Amino acid sequence: MSLTAHIPSHRKPRRSASKLAVRAGVAGGVLSTLAMAGTASATPSTEPVHETTLEMPVLDMDLAAEVSSSVTKAAENTRAAAVDGELNALEETARTGAAAEAKQLKADAQQKADAEAKAKAKAEADRKAEAERASRSTERTSLQSNSGSSSSSSSSTPKGNSSAGSSQGKGTVTAPATGSAAAIVNFARAQVGKAYVMGGTGPSSFDCSGLVQAAYRQAGISLPRMSQAQSSAGTSVSLSALQPGDILYWGSKGSAYHVAVYVGGGKFVGAQNPSTGIVERSLSYDKPTGAVRVL
Template sequence: MSHTAHIPSHRKPRRSASKLAVRAGVAGGVLSTLAMAGTASASPSAEPVAETTLEMPVLNLDLGADVSSAVTVAAENTRLAAVEGELTAQEESARTGAAAEAKQAKEEAQKKADAEKAEKTAKAEADRKAEAERSSRSSGSERTTLKSAAAPQGSGTVSAPATGSAAAIVNFARAQVGKAYVMGGTGPSSFDCSGLVQAAYRQAGISLPRMSQAQSSAGTSVSLSALQPGDILYWGSKGSAYHVAIYVGGGKFVGAQNPSTGIVERNLSYDKPTGAVRVL
């Protein structure tokens, strides 16, 4: 017996042939796979490994054109807004101006109407007073004719027929006798006192003021004892007379007296005037 026989062997026990074959196959497969991978990586024609890439959406826009268009639109909107604001301001100004003009016109019309009303009222009152005074006088009162005034020869009223411009005035005035008295009337169918005088003088080509107050200041003052046909007679104060008429000669006058009598021819004694003026 060997002296080493009692020492156990250090060699591993042999594996069976079948297990060795399996292990050899596995190792061979691994080596084959590694070889193929190395060949693939070394080959220049090998396709690159695909990488996952996130693609951003492509904006197919012309940003410069869009910005320019937006600026143009904004500028146009601003211009239109400015124009609209200016038109609105002009319309408001026009409305304000029209309202002011309308108000002023209304005020002026009202003033004119008030003045005319006041004038008509004053004239009507004066006519009423004059008529009341005439009515209160009795037939045997203090009325006197111009002839009974005991005026010196040659200084009395003129009884000779009127001629020239005076004749035109007198004839027109007498032709209106019997027509109606209408306040504010200037003919041809009706007159008030100053309207009749104005129309009569127009026949002689003479323009007189419209109102009795102004007519009583026309021409030069004459004495009632030296009247001539065509002279203007007035009642009340000179420059503020409330009634006028036309002296037609023979101690008579023609005048538009009042609505109840109309246009009449009367003796001076019927209603003696305050004074007279001569325009001819």
């Protein structure tokens, strides 16, 4: 027995010849099969090829009509939706424009109403102020008027002539007016008791400047219509040197708010306000600011 018999060898064991032969045969067979398949695919087959034809389904006429109708209806619905959308947009635009226009009209109307209300309030305030100035305390005025009439009669009439004093107390002038002044005074007194109407020029009603204008027309004298212009007519005179027929005014000259006719004896006739109408009053009832003489 060899000494190295139990020492394992490091060499790989050789494969047996029979296994190698089997593997070589299998590989050759595979290669032959591949070669025959390639040749068969390259050479056209002599046998006829049978093609299979698929038969497409034929649409029924009713089904085709239904499909066509559906397509048409869908198109109509799409077109109707587009039209509705456009109409809605137009309506919204019109609604917005109308709202803006209505808002502007409302603002204009409100502004106009406010302006009219302010003008009306101012006119009412002016009328009330005029009425207040023209309508003092009746009791106080009556006492002052009686006192003034008494002193006037005692200074211009001899004592014992009671009839003359009584006449003076009723508003007659100490020195009777003559000529044009008499025509003016007589006309003014004839209107006492008639109504006061703003803008009135007679014959049944007057306002203050309408009465003065109508009175002077009796003397053939044409005066401006408004009290402001009438207060600037003629020549300014002192209230202590008045003569029958003079024009009395209240307020500033050239911008007077009230006028009347001096009838003598410390009295005037004027269209005062709607509550009193045309009256004859003493100067102490509502002392005028100034006077002008046209005659």
